[in-house]
Amino acid sequence: MSSSHPDGLPTPRRYVAMAAIVAGIALAVLDGAIANVALPTISQALGVSPARSVWVVTSYQMALVMALLPCAAIGESLGFRRVFMGGVLVFTLASAACAFAPTLNVLIVARFFQGLGGAAVMAPIAGLIRQTYPMRQLGTAIGYNALTVALSGAAGPTLGAAILSVASWPWLFVVNLPVGALVLLASRALPQAPVSKREIDVVSVVLNCLLFGPLVIGVDLLISDPLLGCGLLAVAVASLVLLVKRELPLPAPLIPLDLLRRPAIRVSALASVSCFTGQMASYVALPFYLQHALGLSAFQTGLYMTAWPLTVALAAPFAGRLSDRFSTAWLCAFGGICLGVGLALLAAWPFGHNMLPFVIFAMICGLGFGMFQTPNNRNLLLSAPRERSGAAGGLQSTARLVGQTAGAIIVALLLTVLPTDSAPRVSLGIASVLAIVAGLISMRRAGAAQAPGTTAGA
Numbered sequence: 001m002s003s004s005h006p007d008g009l010p011t012p013r014r015y016v017a018m019a020a021i022v023a024g025i026a027l028a029v030l031d032g033a034i035a036n037v038a039l040p041t042i043s044q045a046l047g048v049s050p051a052r053s054v055w056v057v058t059s060y061q062m063a064l065v066m067a068l069l070p071c072a073a074i075g076e077s078l079g080f081r082r083v084f085m086g087g088v089l090v091f092t093l094a095s096a097a098c099a100f101a102p103t104l105n106v107l108i109v110a111r112f113f114q115g116l117g118g119a120a121v122m123a124p125i126a127g128l129i130r131q132t133y134p135m136r137q138l139g140t141a142i143g144y145n146a147l148t149v150a151l152s153g154a155a156g157p158t159l160g161a162a163i164l165s166v167a168s169w170p171w172l173f174v175v176n177l178p179v180g181a182l183v184l185l186a187s188r189a190l191p192q193a194p195v196s197k198r199e200i201d202v203v204s205v206v207l208n209c210l211l212f213g214p215l216v217i218g219v220d221l222l223i224s225d226p227l228l229g230c231g232l233l234a235v236a237v238a239s240l241v242l243l244v245k246r247e248l249p250l251p252a253p254l255i256p257l258d259l260l261r262r263p264a265i266r267v268s269a270l271a272s273v274s275c276f277t278g279q280m281a282s283y284v285a286l287p288f289y290l291q292h293a294l295g296l297s298a299f300q301t302g303l304y305m306t307a308w309p310l311t312v313a314l315a316a317p318f319a320g321r322l323s324d325r326f327s328t329a330w331l332c333a334f335g336g337i338c339l340g341v342g343l344a345l346l347a348a349w350p351f352g353h354n355m356l357p358f359v360i361f362a363m364i365c366g367l368g369f370g371m372f373q374t375p376n377n378r379n380l381l382l383s384a385p386r387e388r389s390g391a392a393g394g395l396q397s398t399a400r401l402v403g404q405t406a407g408a409i410i411v412a413l414l415l416t417v418l419p420t421d422s423a424p425r426v427s428l429g430i431a432s433v434l435a436i437v438a439g440l441i442s443m444r445r446a447g448a449a450q451a452p453g454t455t456a457g458a
Contacts, residue, residue: 008133027180032064034156059115062112062217063112065401070200071394073254081191087119088117090113126381208243211236244257264379272380278343282407323378327445328379336437344428
């Protein structure tokens with residue numbers, strides 16, 4: 001394949017390349033959500049406690065957050081297409097290992113490698129999109145990516161339940177094999193852009209792993225084993241200090257400190273962390289609220305919550321088209337405040353037998369999140385130099401995962417110290433504040449907003 005066109009790929013190659021990107025991100029996102037619903041089944045089938053089975057999810061998330069930034073750096077060094085295809089291959093082979101895992105420990109290790117593959121798929125996505133689509137259509141392309149993430153996240157639990165209703169849990173991973181093979185085939189259409197050939201700092205990679213690995217495990221143990229959890233968090237903080245000290249003078253560091261010096265990127269990253277913290281806190285709190293406080297069944301809970309991601313799926317492409325024409329700062333501000341208002345209504349409304357207001361408020365949340373996510377991602381990506389697109393994509397994904405982890409921690413702590421009936425509503429109130437804060441942070445870019453369709457550093 002020839003190298004990429006200076007302003008995107010020609011058609012029809014562009015559509016094949018985008019199909020590979022969308023299918024790859026769907027694989028990684030679906031597998032992060034599809035295993036959750038299978039944990040009780042896996043626990044029973046392998047004869048382990050429910051607490052131990054949670055590591056099937058934790059190991060995947062830990063590998064993702066540990067490997068995202070190194071994979072982004074490797075993508076800039078070796079090429080985004082090569083890293084993406086390598087990630088799909090590792091993910092697919094690890095899926096086969098998951099399907100044939102005879103014990104929980106083997107499954108946990110296989111899931112860890114799946115997470116490494118998922119990180120290699122996710123990290124170069126932003127750079128690949130930037131090389132695939134012309135500048136004038138980047139907002140729309142990023143909107144399609146957000147649509148894929150939203151639909152995959154929404155479909156994960158439902159698809160997992162459907163598979164488990166007709167087959168055993170290994171089939172959750174077997175279905176990845178043909179899809180992975182098709183993605184590898186379509187990946188031949190991805191752009192081959194010039195690479196930086198920079199050397200990867202192994203010490204920085206190790207410090208990065210010592211930052212995020214102990215951080216995820218420490219957070220997980222903070223309530224069950226506070227002493228060990230705090231010790232691991234101390235290791236994470238020490239690793240962060242050493243990593244920043246080592247990376248600060250470098251022109252293209254592993255942790256993109258050079259990008260964070262740019263106000264537009266710094267504001268977008270902070271707003272993303274705040275918004276995703278609120279989003280995940282509400283996603284974790286709502287099932288407890290609906291089932292414990294309102295007495296709904298698990299099926300009814302899933303049905304009512306579907307209104308949120310489906311609205312995100314509708315709003316994200318529309319927000320992408322708007323971000324090609326209007327200021328991303330004001331779009332993000334509207335989205336964050338809209339999400340905050342929806343969450344505040346969910347927390348305060350006295351729901352009875354009529355659940356129609358819940359559906360309306362959930363749709364307001366979905367509209368706000370969709371209107372925030374796509375313009376914010378576009379701004380973060382296009383504010384970075386083209387040669388640092390991989391680092392920008394890694395920063396974007398890391399901000400999302402940090403926010404999601406923080407949101408889960410908030411709800412876990414509140415469920416520990418407050419009654420189960422009241423903790424979810426308090427969580428929704430905090431999530432509302434965080435979403436509004438994300439919108440207000442985004443407004444800091446408004447003063448420096450440029451003409452529609454252009455962004456600093458693009």
